[in-house]
Amino acid sequence: GGRTIVFTETKNSASELAGLLPGARALHGDIQQATRE
Known part of the structure; x- marks a missing residue:
């Protein structure tokens, strides 16, 4: 399986x-850099 950006x-x-899709995660400015990586 590949990755998709929405x-x-x-x-x-x-x-x-992100809460609706299995395995999905949200990535936005309110998330600390260490958590995003």
């Missing part, structure tokens, strides 16, 4: 979408 208009939308 862009959303808002941070909240990214977080909601």
Whole structure:
């Protein structure tokens, strides 16, 4: 399986979408750099 990047208009939308998709994670500015890596 490959990886896919999905862009959303808002941070909240990214977080909601990540909660709906198995294995998905939100990545936005409110997440600390160490956590993003």
